[in-house]
Amino acid sequence: MSQDIQNYLKKTSLFKSLSDDMLNALAQNTTTRKLAPGDVLMRKGEIADSLFIINEGWVKIVTEDKKGDELIINKCGPGEIIGEMALLDSGPRSATVIAIENSEALELKQEAFQDLLDKNPNVSLSIIRSYSNRLRFSTKYIERAIDWSQKIAEGDYSFIDQTQQISKNAETDDDKATQLLSAFFTMVRRVKEREDGLKQQLEQLTFEIDQSRRKQEFEEITSTEFYAKLKEQAKNLRDKRAQQ
Amino acid sequence: MNKGKIVSIHSFRGGTGKSNTTANLAAQAALAGKRVGVVDTDIQSPGIHVLFGLDETKMGKTINDFLHGKATIREIGFPIGENTGGAEGRAKLAGKNLWLFPSSIRGREISQIIKEGVDFNRLNEGLQTTISEFDLDYLFIDTHPGLNEETLLSIATSDILLIILRPDNQDLQGTSVTIDIARSLDVPNLMLMVNKALPKYDFAQIKTDIEEKFHASVAGVLPLTFDLADNASNDLFSLRYPDHEWSKALRGVAEAILAVK
Ligand SMILES: Nc1ncnc2c1ncn2[C@@H]1O[C@H](COP(=O)(O)OP(=O)(O)OP(=O)(O)O)[C@@H](O)[C@H]1O
Numbered sequence: 001m002s003q004d005i006q007n008y009l010k011k012t013s014l015f016k017s018l019s020d021d022m023l024n025a026l027a028q029n030t031t032t033r034k035l036a037p038g039d040v041l042m043r044k045g046e047i048a049d050s051l052f053i054i055n056e057g058w059v060k061i062v063t064e065d066k067k068g069d070e071l072i073i074n075k076c077g078p079g080e081i082i083g084e085m086a087l088l089d090s091g092p093r094s095a096t097v098i099a100i101e102n103s104e105a106l107e108l109k110q111e112a113f114q115d116l117l118d119k120n121p122n123v124s125l126s127i128i129r130s131y132s133n134r135l136r137f138s139t140k141y142i143e144r145a146i147d148w149s150q151k152i153a154e155g156d157y158s159f160i161d162q163t164q165q166i167s168k169n170a171e172t173d174d175d176k177a178t179q180l181l182s183a184f185f186t187m188v189r190r191v192k193e194r195e196d197g198l199k200q201q202l203e204q205l206t207f208e209i210d211q212s213r214r215k216q217e218f219e220e221i222t223s224t225e226f227y228a229k230l231k232e233q234a235k236n237l238r239d240k241r242a243q244q
Numbered sequence: 245m246n247k248g249k250i251v252s253i254h255s256f257r258g259g260t261g262k263s264n265t266t267a268n269l270a271a272q273a274a275l276a277g278k279r280v281g282v283v284d285t286d287i288q289s290p291g292i293h294v295l296f297g298l299d300e301t302k303m304g305k306t307i308n309d310f311l312h313g314k315a316t317i318r319e320i321g322f323p324i325g326e327n328t329g330g331a332e333g334r335a336k337l338a339g340k341n342l343w344l345f346p347s348s349i350r351g352r353e354i355s356q357i358i359k360e361g362v363d364f365n366r367l368n369e370g371l372q373t374t375i376s377e378f379d380l381d382y383l384f385i386d387t388h389p390g391l392n393e394e395t396l397l398s399i400a401t402s403d404i405l406l407i408i409l410r411p412d413n414q415d416l417q418g419t420s421v422t423i424d425i426a427r428s429l430d431v432p433n434l435m436l437m438v439n440k441a442l443p444k445y446d447f448a449q450i451k452t453d454i455e456e457k458f459h460a461s462v463a464g465v466l467p468l469t470f471d472l473a474d475n476a477s478n479d480l481f482s483l484r485y486p487d488h489e490w491s492k493a494l495r496g497v498a499e500a501i502l503a504v505k
């Protein structure tokens with residue numbers, strides 16, 4: 001049992017760099033929480049005193065929109081860690097977590113987590129390292145996404161071809177930033193298709209003017225006495241206005 | 245000396261959108277803080293006054309009365325900014341400097357005017373008095389379609405002539421003659437506006453092709469839209485629906501007019 005837990009811990013991005021001894025120590029300190037669909041694992045705003053590692057099943061991370069309706073921010077499954085942020089910064093829970101199906105989560109209490117950090121400075125370091133990696137990853141993609149968004153705004157879609165790779169990887173890579181980007185590119189591709197479609201639909205008009213008819217009609221109007229007088233008066237008026 | 249500009253709106257065929265365009269351009273100019281007058285040349289049929297929320301019964305004396313010495317120009321100007329009524333778009337004109345000047349220079353009356361010697365100079369004087377009495381920056385004239393004498397008078401006195409056309413050969417043919425006339429009468433600023441363009445056409449192409457054919461600038465290409473045709477409340481469309489494509493293009497035309505030195 002403890003070995004199973006240890007194996008789970010090793011799969012998580014946060015603990016994957018720990019030695020087997022450390023993982024073992026951690027595994028000893030976890031307790032298992034069983035969840036039925038709809039069970040609340042943590043509630044937004046609560047004071048946090050533990051983190052969870054999803055062991056089995058899927059949970060949804062939700063918040064409320066302005067109308068009070070549930071808004072799903074993310075879904076988490078086996079191997080993923082939830083709630084560690086609050087342990088590190090001592091803030092309240094930032095979202096509510098609800099089980100989607102029969103699930104199991106490993107709970108690691110704050111003291112055990114803290115203990116681990118105190119006894120193993122290396123753990124703190126590896127946590128910091130994994131955080132900065134994640135941060136760098138996010139920042140890099142945020143920067144790229146900003147860059148791409150600007151290009152879209154300018155109607156330049158050329159970058160899509162370079163991004164096929166990332167979209168494909170999203171199938172296997174569970175990092176949410178990558179999944180978000182994948183959705184982003186699907187959207188961009190659809191927008192571009194629609195835009196191309198619209199462009200193609202635009203029809204061209206051809207204009208023809210019958211120049212001899214134009215000349216004839218002009219002469220008909222301008223050959224009257226009325227017109228001759230008007231033209232002279234208009235000219236006087238323009239000259240007068242120009243002098244003013 | 246008058247600095248106010250006379251802006252005539254004309255089209256070869258009827259129903260091209262002159263009245264809607266004139267009312268909306270005048271409203272946009274007033275919104276931009278300009279002092280604006282609009283000459284309504286057609287109070288008998290639903291035209292510009294309806295878009296400003298007035299009917300014939302509310303309007304008393306006309307420019308004709310002024311031309312015949314039966315009224316002062318002060319009595320004729322109807323202040324829209326003080327009578328915006330309930331409509332959502334028009335309400336934005338509250339407190340703005342915008343006056344409507346009803347007139348009925350058409351049909352039998354034009355021959356009467358000419359017979360009585362109200363010629364170009366008197367008409368021009370009347371318009372100039374209107375401009376100076378109300379200290380107007382712009383006086384918009386919604387003319388009648390075609391090139392009858394009354395329209396020729398109006399073109400001859402204009403500082404800016406805006407010709408509206410639909411993007412078809414019949415309108416282009418008619419417009420070509422009007423352009424030649426405007427140039428023959430030395431109208432200093434000539435602009436075109438395309439209205440009722442089907443959205444399936446390439447508006448940029450329409451603009452460049454027509455500019456090339458006439459060597460005149462196309463200040464805007466406005467779409468055919470049921471939203472405008474459907475404007476049941478007879479409100480000022482560009483004020484009521486400022487984000488609509490028609491309104492955006494119309495504002496472009498207004499800007500082109502206001503940019504004329
Ligand atoms: N872009 C447009 N799309 C759809 N309908 C339009 C558009 N522009 C004008 N219309 C409609 O066309 C009709 C004629 O418009 P309007 O009265 O402004 O034209 P006009 O040139 O002044 O006509 P007239 O020559 O009869 O005085 C109106 O019903 C108006 O709502």
Ligand SMILES: [Mg+2]
Pocket residue numbers: 262263264286290291292386
């Ligand atoms: Mg009209």
